[in-house]
Amino acid sequence: MKTLKRFLPDILVVLLFAVIAFAYFFPADTEGRILYRHDSSAGRGSGQELTEYYQRTGERTRWTNSLFSGMPTYQMAPSYDSQQVLNEVGKFYHLWLPENVWYVFAYLLGFYILLRAFDFRRELAVLGSIIWAFSSYFFIIIAAGHIWKVIALAYLPPMIAGIVLAYRGKYVWGFVVTALFTALEIQANHVQMTYYYLFIIAFMVLAYLWDAVRNHRLAQFGKATGVCFVAAALGVVINLSNLYHTWQYTQESMRGKSELVKKNSANQTSSGLDRDYITQWSYGIDETWTLLVPNTKGGASMPLAMNEKAMQKADPQFYQIYQQLGQYWGNQPGTSGPVYVGAFVLMLFVLGLFIVKGPMKWALFLATCLSILLSWGHNFMWFTDLFLDYVPMYAKFRTVASILVIAEFTIPLLAMLALKKIFDTPDFFTQKIRIYLGTSKHPIIAHNTTNMFWLWASFIATGGMALLFAIMPSIFFPDYVSASELEAMKQIPSEYLGPLLSNLQEIRISIFTADCWRTLFVIVLGTAVLLLLRMKKIQPKYAVGAIIVLCLVDMWQVNKRYLNDDMFVERSVRETPQQETATDRQIMQDKAPDYRVLNLASNTFNENETSYYHKSIGGYHAAKLRRYQEMIDQYIGKEMRDMQGAIVNAQGDMTRVAGDSIYPVLNMLNTKYIILPLQGGQTAPLLNPYAFGNAWFVDRISYVDNANAEIDAVGKIDLRHEAVADSKFKDALGEPVAHQSTAVVTLKKYEPNELTYSVDSQKGGIVVFSEIYYPGWTATVDGAATPVGRVNYILRAINVKPGKHTVVLTFKPTSVKNTETAAYVAYLLLVLAIAAGVFFETKRRKNETNELKK
Numbered sequence: 001m002k003t004l005k006r007f008l009p010d011i012l013v014v015l016l017f018a019v020i021a022f023a024y025f026f027p028a029d030t031e032g033r034i035l036y037r038h039d040s041s042a043g044r045g046s047g048q049e050l051t052e053y054y055q056r057t058g059e060r061t062r063w064t065n066s067l068f069s070g071m072p073t074y075q076m077a078p079s080y081d082s083q084q085v086l087n088e089v090g091k092f093y094h095l096w097l098p099e100n101v102w103y104v105f106a107y108l109l110g111f112y113i114l115l116r117a118f119d120f121r122r123e124l125a126v127l128g129s130i131i132w133a134f135s136s137y138f139f140i141i142i143a144a145g146h147i148w149k150v151i152a153l154a155y156l157p158p159m160i161a162g163i164v165l166a167y168r169g170k171y172v173w174g175f176v177v178t179a180l181f182t183a184l185e186i187q188a189n190h191v192q193m194t195y196y197y198l199f200i201i202a203f204m205v206l207a208y209l210w211d212a213v214r215n216h217r218l219a220q221f222g223k224a225t226g227v228c229f230v231a232a233a234l235g236v237v238i239n240l241s242n243l244y245h246t247w248q249y250t251q252e253s254m255r256g257k258s259e260l261v262k263k264n265s266a267n268q269t270s271s272g273l274d275r276d277y278i279t280q281w282s283y284g285i286d287e288t289w290t291l292l293v294p295n296t297k298g299g300a301s302m303p304l305a306m307n308e309k310a311m312q313k314a315d316p317q318f319y320q321i322y323q324q325l326g327q328y329w330g331n332q333p334g335t336s337g338p339v340y341v342g343a344f345v346l347m348l349f350v351l352g353l354f355i356v357k358g359p360m361k362w363a364l365f366l367a368t369c370l371s372i373l374l375s376w377g378h379n380f381m382w383f384t385d386l387f388l389d390y391v392p393m394y395a396k397f398r399t400v401a402s403i404l405v406i407a408e409f410t411i412p413l414l415a416m417l418a419l420k421k422i423f424d425t426p427d428f429f430t431q432k433i434r435i436y437l438g439t440s441k442h443p444i445i446a447h448n449t450t451n452m453f454w455l456w457a458s459f460i461a462t463g464g465m466a467l468l469f470a471i472m473p474s475i476f477f478p479d480y481v482s483a484s485e486l487e488a489m490k491q492i493p494s495e496y497l498g499p500l501l502s503n504l505q506e507i508r509i510s511i512f513t514a515d516c517w518r519t520l521f522v523i524v525l526g527t528a529v530l531l532l533l534r535m536k537k538i539q540p541k542y543a544v545g546a547i548i549v550l551c552l553v554d555m556w557q558v559n560k561r562y563l564n565d566d567m568f569v570e571r572s573v574r575e576t577p578q579q580e581t582a583t584d585r586q587i588m589q590d591k592a593p594d595y596r597v598l599n600l601a602s603n604t605f606n607e608n609e610t611s612y613y614h615k616s617i618g619g620y621h622a623a624k625l626r627r628y629q630e631m632i633d634q635y636i637g638k639e640m641r642d643m644q645g646a647i648v649n650a651q652g653d654m655t656r657v658a659g660d661s662i663y664p665v666l667n668m669l670n671t672k673y674i675i676l677p678l679q680g681g682q683t684a685p686l687l688n689p690y691a692f693g694n695a696w697f698v699d700r701i702s703y704v705d706n707a708n709a710e711i712d713a714v715g716k717i718d719l720r721h722e723a724v725a726d727s728k729f730k731d732a733l734g735e736p737v738a739h740q741s742t743a744v745v746t747l748k749k750y751e752p753n754e755l756t757y758s759v760d761s762q763k764g765g766i767v768v769f770s771e772i773y774y775p776g777w778t779a780t781v782d783g784a785a786t787p788v789g790r791v792n793y794i795l796r797a798i799n800v801k802p803g804k805h806t807v808v809l810t811f812k813p814t815s816v817k818n819t820e821t822a823a824y825v826a827y828l829l830l831v832l833a834i835a836a837g838v839f840f841e842t843k844r845r846k847n848e849t850n851e852l853k854k
Helices: 002-024 038-057 083-093 101-117 122-133 136-144 147-167 171-187 191-214 218-238 240-252 286-291 316-324 343-355 359-375 377-390 400-424 452-471 483-491 494-534 540-559 571-575 582-588 626-649 664-668 707-714 727-733 815-853
Strands: 033-035 432-438 443-450 568-570 596-599 671-677 683-687 695-697 700-704 722-726 744-751 754-761 765-772 778-781 784-786 789-791 795-800 803-810
Touching: 002 101, 002 122, 002 540, 083 171, 101 122, 101 136, 101 147, 101 400, 122 400, 122 540, 136 147, 136 400, 136 540, 147 171, 147 191, 147 218, 147 400, 171 218, 171 240, 171 815, 191 218, 191 359, 191 400, 218 240, 218 815, 240 815, 316 494, 343 359, 343 400, 343 452, 343 494, 343 540, 359 377, 359 400, 377 400, 400 540, 443 452, 452 494, 483 494, 494 540, 568 571, 582 671, 582 683, 626 664, 626 671, 626 707, 695 744, 700 707, 700 727, 707 722, 722 727, 722 789, 727 789, 727 795, 754 765, 765 803, 778 795, 784 795, 795 803
Parallel strands: 596 671, 700 722
Antiparallel strands: 033 568, 432 443, 671 683, 695 765, 744 754, 754 803, 765 795, 778 784, 778 803, 789 795
């Protein structure tokens, strides 16, 4: 009974979080409607072959041929048997709440655990949870369908809570919480978010080190550090299957270093990604004011005409143009919304810089500054280059603007530390302080005042800026039309362009200033609550309640701009399988087990709809295989354009298209069908008679010494009869023999991870398969293992002897079994640690009870 009474307030808080999460998505959650997320819906196509294989066999395939002519599934569906335990733990943690609801619930609960670890009183921890969880970016990514990112961000605060517990001397529970949430965090499978939060952890650990040195507690610091290190290692090993295969895949993906030596090598980083690609989505320097005023740059990239209030100032003659222009006028290629942390929250953060003492304040401040500077990307390139060139792994991630997740953590945390200082210190605002310029012993200027000075300074720094922006918007932000928009509008006659730009600027200024006044109003209300607290007109608990309501309403309203009820649809809309088109049905009449389809009626390399029913040449994935991307850049993209032009000129008569010479790389990929666009959004399939088929013998092979020579040679040889390979595969492939017209290679059985061929040849030689090479594919000839080589930059090949043979290509990596074994051992150690924690906690409480009795 005592235990229940002790934890009852926390249980009520958990229920409150569930109510808040349900309320945000009301009425959609009660009506059974779900969020239509394009990223998730489109992703079904890439995973369809995996799903069908699992339903048919009960096993998971680690390879799919549904997109990019074939790739591993490690970063598409990283499912391992060992993760089922974590899946159940995760469901328990978020109380089996429905999707969307549990995302917000997990945000709230995670930060609550963190603040309780910092020893915040419950009501303040509730407030802190709300202001962190309702940061705009966290809701924007739910709307966008970036669910792995959502889950990763939700588990990061409780993971850090374990570290805080350890450094506060609570080693056992620090170990348990760190290990458990490290495991859940890594399972979320968004390495970029985890990596960014490591910067926060590094700054916090340095703060604890600083404090330990000052207070002569290095032994305690060393013990806590060791506890955290071992706990984190345990969480890592639990996820070893995923981590190892992600690391392995990274070496071969666009996130790994290219073997090509490029002409513009200065633009290439050590990871292989180009600097332009990494920094394409960079936050504007002046765009950073969205932390205070969400519409600093207009909000999201949705049509300007959708903003009814803004359209009240629109000139009717430009309405059609406003349907094409976006509300966002920043210089990012596009955005789903700004990063807004709450107006009053930002004021409290500034206040915290003045009133919070100790190294933790400086750690959070420096992490915030670092986050902002790095988010500027190509707008602050010299600083970005330092991290791209010298900080390990930083160059492996794109969309640098997303590093603002650090600021979205540090700003609310320091804001809450400021409130904790205020509420834990009696008569805080009336306490006398001495402000000086110089040193405390030898000040140049000194002034005696009270802590109210810092409150007003913080108010001016935030509310004052919002007021200046509102009354002088053109002084602080002279540009309300982006460079890309100006470029696009050059074609408009000059007599219309001037009035258009003038009206557009008037509209956008109205959008911006309206939000500035809104920000000022929120800050004034928040400051008023603190003034009432100072005058003792309101009790502390009611002051906390008022701030909770203020911040929740403020951030709720902003988030509803980007994640609202209009975005929800009936479950059937999202869950209904992708509809077959007449083109799909016609192609699928071909019952051959394995051929590829090139969709020229879509954005070929930015969609997965084609992959739902076909094995696609294209697809979409943020980290496709690097060599395949390099072939797209050098050959496939050009061949697609030339092919389409040739087909149009021949009016669809493929006998008049020189397919052998126009698109040989597409032929070697066994592109058997082409989907052509027609008028009215219709499509038509076209049989490509020049496709090489599933496999073929080659007469000649050239061995070269580097990747540049290999990829260049692909465009210079007759791919139907010749091949090129890196010299490191010479022992595996040997030498070919002259082509025999009677030699036949036939695909007999197809599974995504196992292909069975019959081979019949009089002389044997090198067989090239129209399948993508990747380390881990094995081959047997009549049951005997034979090495697999790589030819033509991206394809598999083996050498076979004369006669009839059965060749089986298999992708079932033994590393999966080994890493799974390690994961189960780590689970056992974690269970033992939890048992030890319960034992020692029970023993401690028993001893305390016995001491009281004495």
